Amino acid sequence: MEQRVLKTLEYDKIVALLVERATCTYGKERAAELQPFTALEKVSAAQRGTAEAANVLRLKGSVPLGGIRDIRGAVQRARLNAMLAPSELLDIASTIASGRRLKNFLLDMAEDVELPLLREQAERIEGLRELESEIRRCIDENGDVMDSASQELRQVRQEIRQSEARIRERLDQMTRSSSYQKMLMENIVTIRGDRFVIPVKQEYRHVFGGIVHDQSASGATLFIEPEVIVSMNNKLREARLREEREVERILFLLTEQVSFAVEALMENVAALTELDFMFAKAQLAWSMKAVCPKLNDQGYVRLKKARHPLISRDVVVPLDVELGGEYQAIVITGPNTGGKTVSLKTIGLLSLMAMSGLHIPAEEESEVTVFSSVFADIGDEQSIEQSLSTFSSHMTNIIHILEKMDRNSLVLFDELGAGTDPTEGAALAMAIIDHVLSSGARLVATTHYSELKAYAYDRPEVVNASVEFDVETLRPTYRLLIGVPGRSNAFAIAGRLGLPQEIIDVARGSISEEDNQVESMIASLERNKKSAEAERQAAEALRREAEELRRQLEEERNRFAEEKNKRMEQAEDEARIAVQLAKEEAEAIIRELRQMRDEGVDIKEHRLIEAKKRLGNAVLELDKEKVKKPAKAVRATQIKVGDEVMVTSFGQKGTVLEKVNSEEFLVQIGIMKMKVKRDDMNVLKSPPAQQQAAAYTSVKRRSQDIKMSLDLRGYNVEDGIREIEQFLDDALLAGLNSVSIIHGHGTGMLRKGVHEYLRQHRNVKSFRLGGQGEGGVGATIAELK
Structure with a gap:
């Protein structure tokens, strides 16, 4: 696709909007490179990806894309065994955690919703939990290597702290000593070049000996390292050098572990890039209230209530367009500033967006074809440097288009034939349209020439269209009317503006009868179009009303059937219970009769069986009668x-x-x-x-014994969840409205596990961290339903 055409149709502005909605650097770069596809399979796949992401946003509202960093440079340096800085290692750990969180989120959703493309990308992400854990064990959130990174580092830092304490203690003794105070400019201990020093007056330099590390601007104060602590500072310096070497060793070890996972990390980056890009497209679709269009490769375009995406929804006027079915070309006529160019750009830009896998701002059932190329000659492209007139500039561009187009192209001409003699311009415009039609390409052209109105009537594959103009208000309505050519409106406008009627009559008399008949015909078409549109809207309203009534009737019928089934099941349950009770009673009677027989009363066994059978039948018949009556x-x-x-x-x-x-x-x-x-x-x-x-x-x-708080400190996440589950059950039985769960500070893993469980619990209305007096961030307060 030619870049000049993309810029002309403002495709670059759509890409800029897409870049804004990407979360990470990868996604922004991917969005900035977006170009339209020319193969139906690729466009279909891109649209499916956008649709899946939009479905996730619709169901969940947001996606966990935070914490993804640009780690490509760091990973490549690790591949070369160059030591990574703590901040780079932290970025790698953050990206690993974010990728794993996003993967789990999408795979969980994919269990209930069809998300084949998102699932495919999510499954590319490797957890790398051990690498992340090792980095976080060694480096804190501020980017400092922690004492716990190694036993050697812990020992050397302990030695440094002790040395610093001894040096400070010795210097503090000197600054507090009455014999030294008069020699000091200030009673403080400070640092120059990693060495502890004190500020000494110039004239007492010889008293302290040692090393001068700095002096004040006036030279009156010298910052001296007294001789008595030089050796102590030397030992401190040696300890710090050992610390630096140990920190470097730890960072090299972590870098080595990163180098082992280079391929997995780069695969994660590739998957996160695609996922962020797909969700950026979904976010853009949501902001535009866009829909997924139907696609074809047959040159057929049908846009319903299509809106230009760069014009505010409050002012944009939707348009309905059909091209490539009954008509191969549309010729739009009408006054300047009436919206012809906007209509032209809307058709071209929405086609490019759809071919790029972006949803389009239109109504459902809109359909777009995948063109092999889109060409546009729009606006005044006069080239001063080349000394070309407006007409010459347009002709140069049109010639280029005619050379490059094919039967699968979309060609857009704005003010075709303008800038030269009207008669010649109109003839040239008709010849150009004929040539484009003969190639099989789809064409939309705007023009002022009235000759093209008749031309469109003579060509069955071409349809007239116009932008509506309200003569009463002297303003365009920006509505595109397919099938109705535009008319001049010059006389009506002049009359509304106050031109004397006799002048208008003279002007009208100078126009041929044939032209007057054409204008009258166009006016009649406009009236018929408006009347048909009003009738269509009324019929549409009746259709919607009928569909609503049908829907309500269907719901009533379903409710009736459900109620009927419910009542039948209830009656069957009642009958079954009654029969069971009757049978138990019958068994009791039989047992009593047998007991009587055992006690000497002469009762035959077959009599007992017959009595039981008769009793059972009587009970069943009785229960059938009972089911008919309300029990x-x-x-x-x-x-x-x-x-x-x-x-x-x-x-x-x-x-x-x-x-x-x-x-x-x-x-x-x-x-x-x-x-x-x-x-x-x-x-x-x-x-x-x-x-x-x-x-x-x-x-x-x-219910009364249940406590309002649960202490989980010391539990792991799995055991803590089991405790919470039982605790919430008891709290619900007790009728509690809120409870407190104490998880402590720690590493934060238990808190995250608690929050994740509460977020999914069906009986938890909301939760928050504790406030003052409630345990702070070491506790979570849950509100129950």
């Missing part, structure tokens, strides 16, 4: 605190804790307590009154 009134008098019940709407067993009112009870279902209506329960088992009271008291006591 709610019977159950209403049977529910008591402590009853084991079946909650029909949930299909779960529960225990009645207390009576809320005449129609509602508080029921314990698993770990949940909820209010359930009397009509929504069946009694399964009713224990004796003493057991009811005991069960209720047990639940109450457990």
Whole structure:
């Protein structure tokens, strides 16, 4: 694609917007290099990637892309065994952690949502947890190598601290001594060139001996290292040199570990680049309220309510365009500043965006073709350096386009044939359009020439279009009207501006009858177009209303079917329970009869079997009759605190804790307590009154004994999560609104694990770090639902 065309259509401004939305350096570079594809397969893949990323943003709102650093230079230096600085190693650790976090995020989402392209990129990322852990063990967040990096470093730093303390103590004795104070400019100990010194007056230089390291601007003060601490400073200097060597050794070891992971790190960088780029495209689509267009390679373009992406949504006027189906070319006529050029640029720019894998600001069902090339001749490209007129400049560009285009090209001409004699310009414009049509390319052209209006009517593959102009307000509406050529409006505008009517009549009389008929025809077409549009909108409104009514009816039908099934299941459950109770009663009767027989009463076995069978049949027939009648009134008098019940709407067993009112009870279902209506329960088992009271008291006591805080200090993440799970269950049973979880400061891993678990818990409404008096960042306060 020619860069001049991309700039003409303002594609570079879209790329700049895309770059702004990338998070890391990799993504920004990738976005800045974006170019339109000319193969349908590549465009389809790019659009799918944008669609997947947009779906993630729609479902989650944001993506964890923070913490990614540009580590390419550091990795390449590690490949060459050049020692990395602590800040470079920290950047590598941060990027590893960020990549792993993003990978886990996407793979978790991919379990529930189809994200094949994002999953593919996420799976390229290697965890490299050991390398990250080793870097963070040795280097703190400020970029300093920590004492814990090695035993040698810990010892030498301890020696340095002790030496510094002894030197300071000796110098402090001198500065506090009354015999020395008059010789000192100030009673302080300072440092010059890593050596401890004191400020001595010039005239007392000989008293202290030692080494002069600096002097004041006036020369009155000398910064002297007294002779008594020279050897101590020398030992301190030696210790610091050992410290530097040990730090370098540690950094070389860490660099060596990085060098072993160079290939994995570069693969992570490549995957993070693509992921950041895809989410930048999704962010741009969201900001533009853009949609994923349908794609084809048949030269067919259909834009519905398309908007120019660089014009504010508050002022832009959407346009509907169809090209490549019934019509191969569109000729747009109308007044200046009416929006012809904007329409032209919108068609070209949205085509380029779609070919680049970007969503386009239009309505669903919009369709774009993948062109082999897009050409545009737009605006005044007069070249002063080449001494070319406006006409010559346009002709030079048009000749270049005609040489390069093919049947799969999109050609955009603005003010075709302008800048020369109108008659010749119109004839030339028609000849150029004929040539483009003969090549099979798609064409959109704007013009002022009225001759092209008739030309479009004579060509079945060309359609007229115009930008609407409101004669009443003397302003363009910027609406693109397909099928209606533009008209001059000169007489109407002149009359509205105050030109005498007799002058207008004279001017109108000088126009041929044929031209007047054409203007009248165009005016009639405009009226018919507006009338048809109004009728279409009314029909669309009726269609939407009918669809809404149909949707509501369908919902009602589904609700009725669900309610019917629910009632049937409820009736079956009630019947099954009643039959089971009847059978148990029958078994009890049989046992009593057998006992009577065993005691001497003469009852035959077959009589017992027949009695049981008759009783079973009678119960079944009775239960069928009962199912037909509402059993709610019977159950209403049977529910008591402590009853084991079946909650029909949930299909779960529960225990009645207390009576809320005449129609509602508080029921314990698993770990949940909820209010359930009397009509929504069946009694399964009713224990004796003493057991009811005991069960209720047990639940109450457990609720009262629960603490409002949980101390996890000393736990690892896995064990801590198990403790939180039980703690939250107890808190919910106790009806607590908020709880405190104490995790301490430590490395922060336990805090992160706690926050991740709370974020996913269905009964946690929100959480925050503790405030003053609540444990600060060592505790988390969770609000429960």
